[in-house]
Amino acid sequence: MESSASSLWSGVNSGIVLSLLAVVWTMLWQGIQGLQLQNLFSRHSRRLSRRLAATLDPYLTVTIAEYDGGRMRPSDAYKEAQAYLQRATRGAGGGVRHLKAEPDRDPDRLVLSMDDNEEVADEFRGATVWWLAYTSAPRDDGGPGYFWGRASRAERRFYRLAFLERDRDLVLAEYLPHVRRQGRAVMVMNRQRKLFTNISGGGGWDSDGFWSGSSWSHVVFEHPKTFATLAMDPAKKKEIMDDLDAFRGAKDYYARVGKAWKRGYLLYGPPGTGKSTMIAAMANHLDYDVYDIELTSVRTNTDLRRLFIETTSKSIIVIEDIDCSLDLTGKRKKKKKKAEDGDGANKDGEKKDGAAAAAAAAKAEEKSTSKVTLSGVLNFIDGLWSACGGERIIVFTTNHVEKLDPALIRRGRMDKHIEMSYCCFESFRFLAKVYLDVEAHRLFDDVAALLREVEMTPADVAENLTPKGPGEDADTCLAALVEALQKAKEKAMAKKAKEEAALAKKKAKRKAKEEAAKEAGGKAKEEAKEAGEKAAEEAAGEADDDDDDEEEEEEEDE
Numbered sequence: 402m403e404s405s406a407s408s409l410w411s412g413v414n415s416g417i418v419l420s421l422l423a424v425v426w427t428m429l430w431q432g433i434q435g436l437q438l439q440n441l442f443s444r445h446s447r448r449l450s451r452r453l454a455a456t457l458d459p460y461l462t463v464t465i466a467e468y469d470g471g472r473m474r475p476s477d478a479y480k481e482a483q484a485y486l487q488r489a490t491r492g493a494g495g496g497v498r499h500l501k502a503e504p505d506r507d508p509d510r511l512v513l514s515m516d517d518n519e520e521v522a523d524e525f526r527g528a529t530v531w532w533l534a535y536t537s538a539p540r541d542d543g544g545p546g547y548f549w550g551r552a553s554r555a556e557r558r559f560y561r562l563a564f565l566e567r568d569r570d571l572v573l574a575e576y577l578p579h580v581r582r583q584g585r586a587v588m589v590m591n592r593q594r595k596l597f598t599n600i601s602g603g604g605g606w607d608s609d610g611f612w613s614g615s616s617w618s619h620v621v622f623e624h625p626k627t628f629a630t631l632a633m634d635p636a637k638k639k640e641i642m643d644d645l646d647a648f649r650g651a652k653d654y655y656a657r658v659g660k661a662w663k664r665g666y667l668l669y670g671p672p673g674t675g676k677s678t679m680i681a682a683m684a685n686h687l688d689y690d691v692y693d694i695e696l697t698s699v700r701t702n703t704d705l706r707r708l709f710i711e712t713t714s715k716s717i718i719v720i721e722d723i724d725c726s727l728d729l730t731g732k733r734k735k736k737k738k739k740a741e742d743g744d745g746a747n748k749d750g751e752k753k754d755g756a757a758a759a760a761a762a763a764k765a766e767e768k769s770t771s772k773v774t775l776s777g778v779l780n781f782i783d784g785l786w787s788a789c790g791g792e793r794i795i796v797f798t799t800n801h802v803e804k805l806d807p808a809l810i811r812r813g814r815m816d817k818h819i820e821m822s823y824c825c826f827e828s829f830r831f832l833a834k835v836y837l838d839v840e841a842h843r844l845f846d847d848v849a850a851l852l853r854e855v856e857m858t859p860a861d862v863a864e865n866l867t868p869k870g871p872g873e874d875a876d877t878c879l880a881a882l883v884e885a886l887q888k889a890k891e892k893a894m895a896k897k898a899k900e901e902a903a904l905a906k907k908k909a910k911r912k913a914k915e916e917a918a919k920e921a922g923g924k925a926k927e928e929a930k931e932a933g934e935k936a937a938e939e940a941a942g943e944a945d946d947d948d949d950d951e952e953e954e955e956e957e958d959e
């Protein structure tokens with residue numbers, strides 16, 4: 402590859418006029434080289450030259466947009482072209498004068514690519530082609546991407562490939578596939594796993610407290626946790642690793658049975674039992690990117706769907722603490738009725754009752770409350786859109802599995818339910834090996850006995866096993882753990898005693914209340930009985946009087 406300024410003329414038929422022009426141009430070029438105006442002129446000179454060439458042999462163009470389908474999915478072809486062109490800008494930048502730089506895997510280097518409005522020429526089997534990078538102005542025109550709301554109003558990036566008409570077949574049939582293949586190879590070589598989030602990066606908080614602007618931003622994913630350092634029952638760990646391996650290699654299986662190539666994991670258990678750690682281990686095991694969705698920052702179901710569509714294949718999509726993120730429990734029907742999307746699409750894309758109803762519903766919603774509903778989340782997991790893009794793992798974590806709507810975690814949505822529990826002796830031994838490189842110790846029996854009686858999270862055990870200073874070793878750390886376990890045991894016993902005392906007090910109170918009620922009931926009964934008897938006597942007396950009157954009346958009639 403070389404800069405277009407030097408190679409351009411090789412693709413052009415020269416005639417007398419052209420020769421003359423070339424001479425004039427060379428002289429002019431040499432003249433301005435001494436001046437600092439070269440930057441300015443080089444770009445224009447290349448364009449001018451190409452236009453000149455096009456008048457003799459018209460050129461064609463192919464444009465590759467950053468997003469497919471309006472602004473729904475980042476385009477693979479764009480990414481491949483970008484990677485291919487990164488190669489073109491290696492070394493001295495391949496003649497490109499304005500470069501963009503991103504961090505490389507190697508901390509001392511940068512990955513360079515051409516900046517907007519830069520142009521680079523490439524040679525392929527004797528043909529010259531020109532690549533131009535450019536950005537179009539944000540649009541607000543209700544065009545194809547308008548459905549996606551704010552996203553369509555962001556800048557749109559493109560690569561435009563120009564080539565001479567006579568090279569048409571070569572470029573379309575061979576050069577472009579070559580670019581894609583090479584680009585993919587570069588991407589594999591440079592691949593850095595990424596951790597994406599929907600709440601930071603080039604955007605801003607809107608007046609309702611939601612993040613708007615670019616949907617995902619990312620950092621390089623560098624979590625050191627692997628299954629080799631994750632403490633849990635070995636059989637359970639192996640089962641999870643086998644499950645992940647089976648998923649990764651099951652493309653054909655999923656296609657054959659007609660299922661989207663995705664798998665749902667529900668990780669549940671008390672805080673500090675390793676749920677987030679497990680996600681990092683899964684991502685490292687599979688070599689996948691991680692998309693961490695902060696659901697409370699997603700405004701509507703439509704936004705949630707857009708976020709999903711923008712995720713790439715080979716990724717883990719995580720929603721942590723799903724029970725806290727939203728009120729998802731038992732509100733499915735109610736919410737479905739009232740909480741429709743502000744953007745005009747509801748869960749199933751069904752038609753809404755009308756704009757007035759939508760506006761009323763939107764007004765009724767509290768301003769700062771996310772309108773993502775359980776239906777939206779269910780649709781996100783296994784609706785029609787969930788099938789696009791392939792090879793994804795969806796992970797939910799929660800501390801309170803019992804609070805979740807059964808629909809959310811049924812098999813098929815969350816295929817595998819994994820309980821992360823308190824530290825058992827096996828896990829402790831594992832952590833002792835990892836943290837202290839100790840496989841046996843005189844304090845192990847004490848720890849084993851205490852762990853049978855006390856619940857301690859792997860996070861707390863790991864903390865106690867971490868040497869805090871130069872004087873600390875396995876002996877001091879294990880002694881600290883035993884002490885912490887004993888303290889935890891005493892605390893648990895004190896708590897239990899307190900609870901029992903409270904329970905006994907409650908029982909005694911209830912009993913006293915019952916007896917008082919009984920006594921009061923007996924007294925009331927006696928009084929009622931007395932009153933009843935008195936009333937009966939009186940009634941009987943009155944009845945006698947009535948009989949006498951009737952007899953008298955009968956006699957009078959006769």
Ligand SMILES: Nc1ncnc2c1ncn2[C@@H]1O[C@H](COP(=O)(O)OP(=O)(O)OP(=O)(O)O)[C@@H](O)[C@H]1O
Pocket residue numbers: 630631632633670671672673674675676677678679799800821859860861863
């Ligand atoms: N099973 C485990 N094996 C190894 N380390 C663990 C394990 N569980 C927890 N840890 C350690 O404890 C710390 C906290 O764990 P983690 O954040 O994964 O807990 P969590 O279950 O996600 O908690 P929360 O419910 O509060 O989010 C981590 O830094 C990790 O190193």
Ligand SMILES: [Mg+2]
Pocket residue numbers: 676677678721798
């Ligand atoms: Mg966590």
